[in-house]
Amino acid sequence: MTEPVTTVTHPFDAAVELDYTGDGRFTGHTSPAYNNMVGPFGGATAATLLHAVELHPDRLGAPLSITVNFAGPITDGPFDITARAVRTNRTNQHWSLELTQDGVVATTATAVFGLRRDTWTDTEDERPTTPQPADLERTDFPEFIMWPRNYDMRFVEGDVPGEGASESPSSTSTLWLRDEPARPLDYAALTSMCDAFYPRVFLRKGQYVPAGTVSFTVYFHADDAEIAAQGTDHVLATAHTARFGRGYFDQHAQLWGTDGTLLATSQQIVYFK
Amino acid sequence: MTEPVTTVTHPFDAAVELDYTGDGRFTGHTSPAYNNMVGPFGGATAATLLHAVELHPDRLGAPLSITVNFAGPITDGPFDITARAVRTNRTNQHWSLELTQDGVVATTATAVFGLRRDTWTDTEDERPTTPQPADLERTDFPEFIMWPRNYDMRFVEGDVPGEGASESPSSTSTLWLRDEPARPLDYAALTSMCDAFYPRVFLRKGQYVPAGTVSFTVYFHADDAEIAAQGTDHVLATAHTARFGRGYFDQHAQLWGTDGTLLATSQQIVYFK
Numbered sequence: 001m002t003e004p005v006t007t008v009t010h011p012f013d014a015a016v017e018l019d020y021t022g023d024g025r026f027t028g029h030t031s032p033a034y035n036n037m038v039g040p041f042g043g044a045t046a047a048t049l050l051h052a053v054e055l056h057p058d059r060l061g062a063p064l065s066i067t068v069n070f071a072g073p074i075t076d077g078p079f080d081i082t083a084r085a086v087r088t089n090r091t092n093q094h095w096s097l098e099l100t101q102d103g104v105v106a107t108t109a110t111a112v113f114g115l116r117r118d119t120w121t122d123t124e125d126e127r128p129t130t131p132q133p134a135d136l137e138r139t140d141f142p143e144f145i146m147w148p149r150n151y152d153m154r155f156v157e158g159d160v161p162g163e164g165a166s167e168s169p170s171s172t173s174t175l176w177l178r179d180e181p182a183r184p185l186d187y188a189a190l191t192s193m194c195d196a197f198y199p200r201v202f203l204r205k206g207q208y209v210p211a212g213t214v215s216f217t218v219y220f221h222a223d224d225a226e227i228a229a230q231g232t233d234h235v236l237a238t239a240h241t242a243r244f245g246r247g248y249f250d251q252h253a254q255l256w257g258t259d260g261t262l263l264a265t266s267q268q269i270v271y272f273k
Numbered sequence: 274m275t276e277p278v279t280t281v282t283h284p285f286d287a288a289v290e291l292d293y294t295g296d297g298r299f300t301g302h303t304s305p306a307y308n309n310m311v312g313p314f315g316g317a318t319a320a321t322l323l324h325a326v327e328l329h330p331d332r333l334g335a336p337l338s339i340t341v342n343f344a345g346p347i348t349d350g351p352f353d354i355t356a357r358a359v360r361t362n363r364t365n366q367h368w369s370l371e372l373t374q375d376g377v378v379a380t381t382a383t384a385v386f387g388l389r390r391d392t393w394t395d396t397e398d399e400r401p402t403t404p405q406p407a408d409l410e411r412t413d414f415p416e417f418i419m420w421p422r423n424y425d426m427r428f429v430e431g432d433v434p435g436e437g438a439s440e441s442p443s444s445t446s447t448l449w450l451r452d453e454p455a456r457p458l459d460y461a462a463l464t465s466m467c468d469a470f471y472p473r474v475f476l477r478k479g480q481y482v483p484a485g486t487v488s489f490t491v492y493f494h495a496d497d498a499e500i501a502a503q504g505t506d507h508v509l510a511t512a513h514t515a516r517f518g519r520g521y522f523d524q525h526a527q528l529w530g531t532d533g534t535l536l537a538t539s540q541q542i543v544y545f546k
Contacts (some may be wrong), residue, residue, distance in 0.1 A: 062520060065488045067340040069383050071360040071367040077295065086371070086378045087344040091520075092487065092544075094344040096369070098359070099426050105359045108369060110342050110381055112487055112542075116519040119546065122477065124444055125515040171397055210487050214365065214385055215338045219523045221516045242398040242527065243494045243535045246389040247364075248337060250492045250538050252525065254515065262516045263297060265523050267540050269338050269385075269492045271365075272544045273392065 010183050011150050012192070012271040015044045016051040018081065026052050026081040030074060034147045039074045042213045043149035043195030049097050049109045052083045052189070059085075059113060060093040063187045064223060067217040074099070077116040091115045116223050130156040130173045133176040133234040135190040141198075151196055152180040152234070158203050165206035171241040173197055177255075182232035185263075187220060190227070193235060194218045194266035200241040200251055201272045209226060211272040214248070222263040233258040247271060283456050286464070287316045289324045291354065299325050299354040307420045308495050313348045314420035315486045316468030320461040322382045324369050325356045329462070332358075332386060333366040335497055336460045339384040340490040345374070347379045383456045389496050400529040403429040406449040406507045414471075420495035424469055425453040427507070433477050438479035444514040446470055450528075458536075460493060463500070463517060466508060466528060467491045467539035473514040473524055474545045484545040487521070495536040506531040520544060 015031035034044040046068040053059055054236075078103050086094045092103060092114030099107035133154050141148035144246035159171030177193055199211035222230070253266040282290075288304035307317040319341040326332055352374050359367045363385030372380035406427050414421035414433060431446030450466055472484035495503075512526035526539040 062447070067383060067490065069367050069385060072362060086381055089345060094342050094378075094381060105367075108359055108367060108383055110340060112342060112382055114520075116521070117546075118476070120474075121516075121518040123516045123518070123525070124477075124513070138472065157417075172377050200316075203394070204397075215340070215383075215490075215492075217340065217540065219488075219521075219540070221518055221521075221523070223519055240397070242538055243394075243396045245392070245394040245494055246496055247387075247392050247395070248389070248492075248494075248495070252441075252538070265515050265525070265540070267492070267538070273390075 010179070010181065012179055012183055012189060016048045016188050018055060024056065024083045026055070026083065027078060028081060029078050030076050032146065033150060037145060040119055040263055042070055042216060043192035044147065045099065045107055046195060047072065047192040047217055049081065049099060049107065050111065050191045051188045052081045052097060053095050053111050053113060056083050060088060061113050061115040063220045064092065064112045064114050065217065065219050066109060066191060067215065068107060068109045069215045070107055070213050072104070072106045075101055077181070079106070080196065108144055122195045125234060125254065125262065127260050128174055130174060130236065130239055132181065135174065138159050139171055150180055152178050161202055161206045166207045170205050171200040171204050173203060174236070174238040176234035177237045178232065178234045184232055185227050185230040187227065190220070190255065190264055191218050192262055193237060194253055195268070196237065197239040197251065197253060199272065200239065201244060201249060201271055204244065209273055211270055214269050214271050216268040218264055220264055222261060226257065226261050226263065229259065230257045231264065235263065283454065285452055285456055285462060289321045289461050289505055291321065291325055291328060293328055297356045297367060298330065299328070301353050301354060304421065306423060310418060310421055316465035317344055317420065317469060318347065318372065318380055318512055319330065320328045320465040322354065322372060322380065323384060323464050324461045324521050325354045326368050326384050326386060329356050333361060334386045334388040336493045337365065337385045337387050338490065338492050339382060339464060340488065341380060341382045342488045343380055343486050345377070345379045346365065348374055350374070352379070356479065374383060383471045396402060396535050398527065398535065400509060400533050401447055402513055403447065409449065414494050423450050423453055433471055434475055434479045440479045441476050444473040445511065446476060447509070447511040449507035451505065457502040457505055458500055458508070460500065463493070463537055464491050466510060467537055468511040468541070469510065470524065470526060472543055473512065473546065474517060474522060477517065482546055484543055486541050489537045489541040491537055493537055495534060497533050499530065499534050499536065501534065502532065503530045508536065
């Protein structure tokens with residue numbers, strides 16, 4: 001007697017799942033597993049928008065960049081995405097996307113996909129030197145936030161401030177990060193991971209304050225082979241803020257592969273009180 | 274007899290000049306003074322798109338971020354811009370823009386404008402320590418590129434590679450930069466200045482190669498008062514690349530005011546051969 005084959009959908013695949021209804025239109029549904037304090041985790045939303053382009057029949061090549069603007073709240077439930085290839089060139093393609101609920105725009109995005117060619121290559125920045133994931137403790141996030149449960153996070157520095165935490169002179173967090181349960185890396189997962197840093201103002205102030213991403217950009221440095229080579233290993237993720245001021249701060253992040261490949265660089269501007 | 278009053282339009286104001294024709298539509302014209310090797314300087318195009326929102330009758334507040342995607346070439350001549358307020362919230366407003374010529378999309382953009390509130394503020398990054406502009410030589414760019422003539426650029430490091438230049442181990446350029454002739458800083462000028470770095474690959478390779486910006490983002494940290502305080506002084510601009518690979522590289526930039534204010538952070542992903 002052979003064991004029955006059970007196919008279990010990974011929570012991340014369920015979160016970014018879309019139905020194509022033709023003419024650049026998709027329908028999806030928020031995933032309770034990726035809930036944030038209010039509405040879905042922005043990384044999952046960004047990944048879903050990227051995935052819409054991946055699924056589009058006219059898509060050319062692999063992601064080069066995506067910018068996601070969080071224009072308004074997303075309510076738990078179904079949503080619609082429209083993806084429009086604004087211009088297709090010989091080696092790249094420019095996309096405009098909108099996520100709506102009941103016809104109201106909640107999120108907009110632009111993305112560039114393209115073909116890569118062999119050129120001179122060099123990674124000028126250096127990956128931070130850190131202990132290995134197995135030598136670090138896994139961080140538990142507060143129970144009222146769902147989405148971090150889908151990540152195995154092991155902080156090297158700048159762990160989530162606990163009760164009675166003091167202010168920190170540095171906004172830098174560096175951590176090893178992978179999907180929980182483990183899942184082979186792809187561009188959508190990498191997009192989400194670029195947003196997996198808790199707000200830098202929490203770290204500096206040693207406390208939680210209202211904060212939310214306004215605009216979020218990912219530049220994909222890794223090609224298909226480098227994404228595949230990463231497999232299910234932890235990614236080394238590091239982020240910091242240059243300036244907090246008058247209601248907004250920036251965040252600059254790098255995500256590195258286990259073999260030292262710079263997989264992605266990412267930026268976001270965040271509202272805070 | 275009194276002297277006649279002559280009002281001379283600054284070349285930058287001429288470059289970003291737009292006519293509003295109603296319903297979110299504008300017409301403009303490329304400026305020969307801001308020509309690049311092929312088509313207009315991307316910084317001027319980005320500034321023009323930002324300026325369209327500034328001129329729009331429904332605009333709320335000041336710029337927080339803009340992302341510009343250079344989808345195709347812009348031909349010398351007239352162009353159309355459409356600016357649509359996708360969503361207006363209580364304190365911020367999300368914009369989608371397209372620049373077209375003869376109905377063909379050449380450039381897309383998204384922008385976030387908003388109101389600023391007083392909050393805790395801190396600039397965590399430090400401005401590079403450099404000599405003063407007056408103690409540095411002004412750089413002359415090659416004659417066949419027009420747009421740099423509109424800038425007074427004084428390099429601290431990473432000057433434009435001359436004939437017979439060797440490869441550089443660093444992609445970092447740091448320079449003092451202002452409009453030429455001098456012009457009081459505004460958000461549009463700051464946007465353009467964020468793109469005023471020549472391609473980082475030129476510096477690393479010690480030679481010119483085909484290169485062009487694909488996507489460009491500016492986060493505005495300065496508020497109206499800080500922009501006004503800068504006046505016509507030089508801005509300290511610094512940029513570097515994290516990774517060059519398979520046809521694309523990233524560029525991360527900071528623009529600092531003379532008084533140590535971090536005015537803007539900016540990123541771009543650039544195609545190269």
